[in-house]
Amino acid sequence: MTSETADSAEAAGTIAPAADPGFLQRHGTTIEYILIPGAALAGALMVFGIFVAMFGKSPLDLYFYMYYGAFGTWFSWQNTLTRAAPLILTALCTALPAQLGMVIIGGEGALLIGALSATSAALLLPGMPPLVVQIAMVIAGVFGGGLWIMLSGALRQFRGVNETISSLLLVYIALAILNHLVEGMMRDPASLNKPSTREIGAANMISSIPGTDVHWGLVFGLIAAIAAYILIYHTVFGFAARVTGGNIRAAKIVGLGVSKLILTICFLAGGAAGLAGMVEVAAVQGRTNANLAAGYGFTGILVAFLARQNPLAIIPVAILLGGISASGGLLQRRLGLPDASVLVLQGIIFVFVLASDALYGRIGFLKGKS
Amino acid sequence: MADGSIGLWTVPLAVLGGAIRVSTPFLFVSLGECITERSGRINLGLEGTLVMGAMSAYGISYLSGSPWLGVLAAGITGALLGALHAGICSLPRVNDVAVGIALMLFGTGLAFYLGKPLIEPTAPRLPAIDFGWWSDIPQVRAALRVNVLFLIGAALAPILYWAFRTTRWGLLIRTAGESSDAARAMGHSVLLIRLRATMVGGFLAGIGGSFLSLFYPGSWNEGLSSGQGITAVALVIFARWDPLLCLWASLAFGGAAALGPALQSVGVTSGYHLFNAAPYILTLAIMIITCSPKRTLTGAPAELSITR
Numbered sequence: 001m002t003s004e005t006a007d008s009a010e011a012a013g014t015i016a017p018a019a020d021p022g023f024l025q026r027h028g029t030t031i032e033y034i035l036i037p038g039a040a041l042a043g044a045l046m047v048f049g050i051f052v053a054m055f056g057k058s059p060l061d062l063y064f065y066m067y068y069g070a071f072g073t074w075f076s077w078q079n080t081l082t083r084a085a086p087l088i089l090t091a092l093c094t095a096l097p098a099q100l101g102m103v104i105i106g107g108e109g110a111l112l113i114g115a116l117s118a119t120s121a122a123l124l125l126p127g128m129p130p131l132v133v134q135i136a137m138v139i140a141g142v143f144g145g146g147l148w149i150m151l152s153g154a155l156r157q158f159r160g161v162n163e164t165i166s167s168l169l170l171v172y173i174a175l176a177i178l179n180h181l182v183e184g185m186m187r188d189p190a191s192l193n194k195p196s197t198r199e200i201g202a203a204n205m206i207s208s209i210p211g212t213d214v215h216w217g218l219v220f221g222l223i224a225a226i227a228a229y230i231l232i233y234h235t236v237f238g239f240a241a242r243v244t245g246g247n248i249r250a251a252k253i254v255g256l257g258v259s260k261l262i263l264t265i266c267f268l269a270g271g272a273a274g275l276a277g278m279v280e281v282a283a284v285q286g287r288t289n290a291n292l293a294a295g296y297g298f299t300g301i302l303v304a305f306l307a308r309q310n311p312l313a314i315i316p317v318a319i320l321l322g323g324i325s326a327s328g329g330l331l332q333r334r335l336g337l338p339d340a341s342v343l344v345l346q347g348i349i350f351v352f353v354l355a356s357d358a359l360y361g362r363i364g365f366l367k368g369k370s
Numbered sequence: 371m372a373d374g375s376i377g378l379w380t381v382p383l384a385v386l387g388g389a390i391r392v393s394t395p396f397l398f399v400s401l402g403e404c405i406t407e408r409s410g411r412i413n414l415g416l417e418g419t420l421v422m423g424a425m426s427a428y429g430i431s432y433l434s435g436s437p438w439l440g441v442l443a444a445g446i447t448g449a450l451l452g453a454l455h456a457g458i459c460s461l462p463r464v465n466d467v468a469v470g471i472a473l474m475l476f477g478t479g480l481a482f483y484l485g486k487p488l489i490e491p492t493a494p495r496l497p498a499i500d501f502g503w504w505s506d507i508p509q510v511r512a513a514l515r516v517n518v519l520f521l522i523g524a525a526l527a528p529i530l531y532w533a534f535r536t537t538r539w540g541l542l543i544r545t546a547g548e549s550s551d552a553a554r555a556m557g558h559s560v561l562l563i564r565l566r567a568t569m570v571g572g573f574l575a576g577i578g579g580s581f582l583s584l585f586y587p588g589s590w591n592e593g594l595s596s597g598q599g600i601t602a603v604a605l606v607i608f609a610r611w612d613p614l615l616c617l618w619a620s621l622a623f624g625g626a627a628a629l630g631p632a633l634q635s636v637g638v639t640s641g642y643h644l645f646n647a648a649p650y651i652l653t654l655a656i657m658i659i660t661c662s663p664k665r666t667l668t669g670a671p672a673e674l675s676i677t678r
Binding site: 164166168169176179180184301337339342345353 | 414418454458461462463464465467468469471472473474475476477478479480481482483486592597600601604607640641642643644646647650651653654657658661662663
């Protein structure tokens with residue numbers, strides 16, 4: 001549905017609506033899916049510009065430095081892509097269950113548990129070849145995060161517990177478990193000021209993509225997003241999931257195994273976020289500590305909503321939001337804006353995107369004349 | 371046990387004092403959330419409201435010299451954020467849970483942004499009432515230094531309990547929460563009722579935030595709230611949407627949070643973080659116990675999106 005995205009958006013600008021009503025009938029929904037989030041984004045940037053102008057900073061400088069810090073140089077591109085990698089994965093944690101009509105907001109928890117499991121796997125396999133350790137870390141991370149979100153799914157399916165609240169509670173439980181283990185059982189005695197686990201070892205770290213400073217986690221993210229897209233839109237399993245999300249009673253009547261669908265999708269969703277945790281450990285931090293709770297899980301929710309829960313659309317949106325967070329440093333240095341400005345902008349974007357949900361199907365000229 | 375040393379009694383005393391101190395923000399946020407959820411809408415953004423309230427209270431208290439003006443400012447800020455939440459939610463097809471998460475990000479970000487210059491200066495704090503004057507033991511006196519806001523909150527809980535049962539406003543809020551169709555049939559605007567309920571909820575949550583920055587811990591910094599707003603939302607579910615139970619649950623959660631540091635002071639250092647997570651674990655446990663696929667939580671407003 002969204003495969004011919006960019007082309008049709010440009011086409012919409014050039015072809016007058018009245019000239020070819022059939023075109024709009026065929027592509028109206030697709031155009032809507034690009035136009036409305038795009039407009040929401042533009043509106044949010046405008047409001048943020050006004051906000052910054054109230055503090056005596058020039059909005060034009062702001063937009064320039066944001067662009068420059070995010071996409072202006074090869075260096076900033078690499079910074080952006082490095083931040084986009086975990087965002088793609090945590091966004092999948094919200095987008096996959098959304099196909100079933102579930103609102104999971106616990107990606108942060110799955111990320112932390114995934115990181116913890118991956119670190120444990122590496123520490124339990126001393127002296128093994130790096131490739132073996134890395135594969136074990138991936139498996140441990142995916143299973144840790146996967147089972148964590150599957151718990152929410154199971155509670156929903158078998159006990160009727162709301163998955164949104166349970167996944168949110170599990171974030172804070174995961175954080176407590178992480179802090180407890182990092183300051184207790186798994187603490188490296190040498191880490192004095194910042195309690196951490198022992199390091200997984202330089203040999204076991206995931207390297208960068210040749211010729212760049214971007215680690216392989218980005219490739220993991222891209223593969224996961226494409227695989228999720230194929231799973232949802234081009235397999236029977238994905239079709240069953242979307243049917244269930246559309247009408248759960250109809251799904252039961254035609255005999256779909258709803259429990260199995262919910263548990264599998266939740267496992268895959270949590271697995272993606274767990275993989276993000278593994279990547280953060282194996283490519284960035286090198287160990288587990290409280291630094292991992294950097295909010296990637298919560299920004300991932302925003303990415304998923306902005307991408308309208310479409311796994312493929314998550315990739316550009318994650319890069320865009322990765323860019324916004326990458327530009328934070330430059331905004332701080334050049335414009336003297338507080339580091340929280342990225343958070344403010346994310347909040348404004350989120351508010352605009354959600355409010356724009358009301359616009360779907362209401363833009364007159366997109367409906368075409370029938 | 372000579373002169374002032376009271377040995378292991380430190381622990382229950384510290385828990386008591388901590389329960390009263392730590393529970394106040396829980397109490398205000400949970401009472402506010404209780405009003406909002408009873409009207410049929412959930413506001414997960416109260417974490418952001420709490421932090422915004424803490425920041426604006428500190429700022430206004432510093433600028434005006436009056437901590438009570440700060441409390442008022444925190445309430446007004448909270449009400450404005452509540453109005454924003456309700457305004458977006460009243461648009462068609464907008465998910466109130468997602469709006470809550472958005473406002474959580476926005477409120478926290480805005481508070482950190484505007485509060486940057488407030489980390490250095492010291493603002494006048496709220497006074498405490500000394501209920502421990504009769505005792506010579508410093509730990510007892512410390513535990514019984516109670517803030518007026520706690521007393522207001524503790525009085526508010528039974529008042530709300532009564533108001534939900536007997537007053538016109540209480541009944542209207544409950545009608546909107548149990549069946550929006552019924553409220554509409556009676557000629558009331560459900561959106562307006564929910565707007566007001568969310569604004570009052572935000573007002574109380576903002577005041578809860580002012581307690582954080584103006585009394586305990588009593589300063590403004592970015593690590594001020596460690597998820598108390600989210601805890602309080604969980605607490606409302608734990609308390610089954612009953613304002614009186616909110617009071618007891620706030621005290622219990624406050625006590626649980628105070629247990630960690632109290633045990634630390636007598637040498638028990640492990641398990642600190644697990645005690646902090648106790649509210650989340652308890653809430654999850656109570657949801658697991660009381661939910662079933664056939665029926666939702668008892669006492670839950672029927673219109674609430676999280677119970678359907």
